[in-house]
Amino acid sequence: MAEPRDDQPDDPSADGVAGAAPPILQSPTPLARRQLSLFQTFYASPPVRDRLSNVIDIWDAAPKYATPCRRADVTDCPAVFLERTFSYKGTVFRVSVAPALIRDGNGRNVYRFPTAREELIEDALRKIAVQQQLGFVGSLEEQPIFGVRFSLGLLRRELSRYGHGIRHAALVESLLIMSGCMVEIAYAHRRTAMHRNTILSSLTAISREDYLRDPLTLWAAHFHPMVASSISAMAYRQYDYEVTMGYRSSLARWLHKHLAAVYLNAGMTQPYKLLLSAIQENSGLLNHARVRDRGREVESALKELSNSAFPVIRSFECQAVLDGRRIVDVGYTLNPTAEFVRQVVAANRRQRDRKAGDETVG
Incomplete structure (x- = not known):
């Protein structure tokens, strides 16, 4: 993103943008x-x-x-x-x-x-x-x-x-x-x-x-x-x-959100596995023509996940998928940190409590 100018005033208005009355909402139940x-x-x-x-x-x-x-x-x-x-x-x-x-x-x-x-x-x-x-x-x-x-x-x-x-x-x-x-x-x-x-x-x-x-x-x-x-x-x-x-890269942000959303059984002995082809299709962020180049981009993003102030993964392994001698895909095995596992356990408990509370209210 662009860096702000130091001499720029923090004007809360939008010059050239017409002010419009907000839609009138019905009061929340x-x-x-x-x-x-x-x-x-x-x-x-x-x-x-x-x-x-x-x-x-x-x-x-x-x-x-x-x-x-x-x-x-x-x-x-x-x-x-x-x-x-x-x-x-x-x-x-x-x-x-x-x-x-x-x-x-x-x-x-x-x-x-x-x-x-x-x-x-x-x-x-x-x-x-x-x-x-x-x-x-x-x-x-x-x-x-x-x-x-x-x-x-x-x-x-x-x-x-x-x-x-x-x-x-x-x-x-x-x-x-x-x-x-x-x-x-x-x-x-x-x-x-x-x-x-x-x-x-x-x-x-x-x-x-x-x-x-x-x-x-x-x-x-x-x-x-x-x-x-x-x-x-x-x-x-x-x-x-x-x-x-x-994170510096959009791919690292995508990977972190993906793990938070779908890696519900995270554990120190429960690694998460995914393929380069799935990352490419589901993120829309890998545009290199060669598998090797896409793989390097994913590895760079995974290093962000392991090197942050509060790492999500403690390590990862890459395994090339071959068709003869040609690399056609790459498999990744991600090993979570104890901190990430604690966050997943807390998120799971939050979901259970909310659903139980919703059933009680209903």
């Missing part, structure tokens, strides 16, 4: 309030608790973010879509992303795909919704809504904490991309989409006039409907957000 409280509560000791956030079923597994080269201007061909298939917990899905139409710094109308920059911003917004108690729930046309109130300064500081400094103008651009790019997720062999909406289904910006009238006015955003639905269904798991945000 007691059940919705309870579900939000559960989403904001983690099972961990106080120092660890502050590091945690939630990984969302299916939504966070979907390879919806383009590699940096796909951020390129596609104005001449607005019908270009980012389309991928991915497997999650034994089910095959497809994701289709239409680029957002925005106005760049030169006043041109351009199309932009979401990339790693927008991924980091979404994760930071979800953390703000949890940690800062700025999250809110409600309903709109009988559909659940999960959103967050924030200032650009708060969001920039959250990103900068992990070395992802961003200029004011670039942050506003990313928020517009997230509220303008259409993401459709469906079962691979069905035409009807499960969910079709923008990453931020609603974005209420602050104009300069809004800020001058009331300096305490905040931006507001609604997350994708799949995020809201997952909160209602308790289809999420806690994971180490702080460590994940510290």
